[in-house]
Amino acid sequence: MGEFELIRNYFAAAPCAQGGEGIALGIGDDCALLALPAGEQLAISTDTLVAGVHFSDPCDPFLLGQRSLAVAVSDLAAMGANPLAFTLALTTPTVDADWLQPYALGLNLMAQRCGVGLVGGDTTRGPLSLTLTVFGRVPAGQALTRSGARPGDLLCVGGELGNAAGALPLVLGQRSADAAIAEPLLAHYWSPQPQLALGLALRGKATSAMDISDGLLADCGHIAKASSVSLLIERQQLPLSGALLAFVGDDQARVAALSGGDDYVLAFTLPSAELAPLQAAGWPIHVIGRVEAGQGVTLLDANGQDITPAIRGYQHFRETRE
């Protein structure tokens, strides 16, 4: 048995590999088999994280294990899907138990939290990278897509924005901060919580949804394009954490919220009549703008003036992180 086969067995022995309902056959054969209840469809999303591009190398493998799965599962939340399973394609230059063990621990912890079972994958030798493919269930016709936003809808997000971008100088060791500031920001970066329950609550209510991974402005652009509408964002309505405001100040906090990315918070459009019942039920929904006829994304200041051009310049840095 080769050492890479040992890795496969190691992951196969993890608790999350046991799977649950819907996993007819897990790790160890040519394919895994998933079963779906009648009337449901399978939602699928794939994300790759490359060392030195999407995370620093070296980094804490336990935290990477959590984060690598969370960012993939977040796409299931954005579709309103029930999480089911995932595969892991791990490429690593060496077989290092001191790295693999904490990575698998972090992965398993997030898998249990999200309710997904490891059903397969591949383990190969090469420069460190991770490709995770996640699977969820959604009743036919009820998935939340990007294409249903309508003029008159409210534009909403499911939580505070900009925390992960605010954490980046801490992650990269460029700045330090008191624990009261650093810990919530770093927790958001390393251990984002996919908004799976919110996604389910929005089924049949939100007209469009996605998760914010590339930054609010860029991701709202995807909804605007797919729905052929214009999205207006009110800069003063962005929900910001106390830690982010204390760390970088109001102006930079809003830049981070608009362009920073890695939030993994849901952005969605909602007919106004749907808002009050959802908020009354306790869902963390922040109205940040509205949908109008037209195209593209427009950022408005507190006076309703268009300040979009002033913020666009911050987006160029995205290119380096793809």
Place this chain on the structure above:
Amino acid sequence: MGEFELIRNYFAAAPCAQGGEGIALGIGDDCALLALPAGEQLAISTDTLVAGVHFSDPCDPFLLGQRSLAVAVSDLAAMGANPLAFTLALTTPTVDADWLQPYALGLNLMAQRCGVGLVGGDTTRGPLSLTLTVFGRVPAGQALTRSGARPGDLLCVGGELGNAAGALPLVLGQRSADAAIAEPLLAHYWSPQPQLALGLALRGKATSAMDISDGLLADCGHIAKASSVSLLIERQQLPLSGALLAFVGDDQARVAALSGGDDYVLAFTLPSAELAPLQAAGWPIHVIGRVEAGQGVTLLDANGQDITPAIRGYQHFRETRE
């Protein structure tokens, strides 16, 4: 729009991205959506190919496009699954149209041949590697697994063995050969044909199956272990191509067939009563041995003598290719 987003659009525009029956939502949203007929399960397999490990770099991108999908789809054949869709996670150091265009052409050609539609994926910057995840449909309970082989079954393969391993010195430029020898060997290496139709024909007949990727001996070991049986392979019964025999001679051809890997031919066990009707129907089935009570894989010479130890030494090189 970043250049990596352009790549995504490029693949999304490919004919194979249109998909067919069962693809409810393809590229462009947070998730793809697959629909399954009632009573069917989804078969899933993931394969990663790393530059410099699984293929030489540089290599012909058109041929790599074909091969990268074929090796993944072969796992669907091994399960007796109907091909449906796939995702591509492409990591590349630079955006080079002269590489991407022929790669996508080769990929699309194999996708059309196999009947799978591209439904999603990810495109990232980093050292060249490809992770393909393939999806197929199979009626619940009818998938061919590795675990059902029974004493008394015949051990069979679906075609000639060792051609891809025989091609390796040609691929690496270590040797040359006349076109009559080189072309069939290289075709097998670069453009393996997943035995999808054979997989379907074996449903309800074969007791176990897998595709030969790591070499006949190693892969038969997986069946023996999963089924808790002993597999006996008769060295003289291995089906070998004229090109391979002419290129490396009888002894080395049998070594390639036993240990070489990359054949992507099905290996399976079959109750003896099932053999004649399948062969009469024209399926290319070669009996190479039998199943007995016990464990492990035993290689027999023409006199029925156990020659397993003599061949095992050739397997060590596998480690370098994982």
